[in-house]
Amino acid sequence: MGGLDDFDLSAAGLRADGADLASGLEVLAAKLEDALGRQTRVQRKRKLLGKPGPVSQIDVRIGECRYSLCPSPTGPNASRLREVGGIAIKRESLSIDDWLTGLTRDLEAEAQRSAEARASLERLLS
Numbered sequence: 001m002g003g004l005d006d007f008d009l010s011a012a013g014l015r016a017d018g019a020d021l022a023s024g025l026e027v028l029a030a031k032l033e034d035a036l037g038r039q040t041r042v043q044r045k046r047k048l049l050g051k052p053g054p055v056s057q058i059d060v061r062i063g064e065c066r067y068s069l070c071p072s073p074t075g076p077n078a079s080r081l082r083e084v085g086g087i088a089i090k091r092e093s094l095s096i097d098d099w100l101t102g103l104t105r106d107l108e109a110e111a112q113r114s115a116e117a118r119a120s121l122e123r124l125l126s
Helices: 003-010 019-039 098-112 115-125
Strands: 040-046 053-061 066-068 078-085 087-094
Touching: 003 115, 019 040, 019 053, 019 115, 053 098, 078 098, 087 098, 098 115
Parallel strands: none
Antiparallel strands: 040 053, 053 066, 066 078, 078 087
């Protein structure tokens, strides 16, 4: 799919540090929420007066996997949790590149199985 290159470019800020990481997380969170809806949960730190602040964690459920991403002072912490029947069987820490590759691969596989997932993937990549 040609749109995967666009997705990689929008997530490129995740590979950087500092302000680029924060803005990269914001862009990725917005794209995932828009494209995947309830499969994505974005947690935010709270600012004064209860206003939403920066992204503190992104969780995406695709099939039997849950991809989690959260910022840290040393760069993003990325992981994948595999579940079978609602029971966690394996948790892996991933590099950001492996996290993005795995998420993209699982989205593509899900799109092959489901018209709804295919439409979500197209929204994500546009």
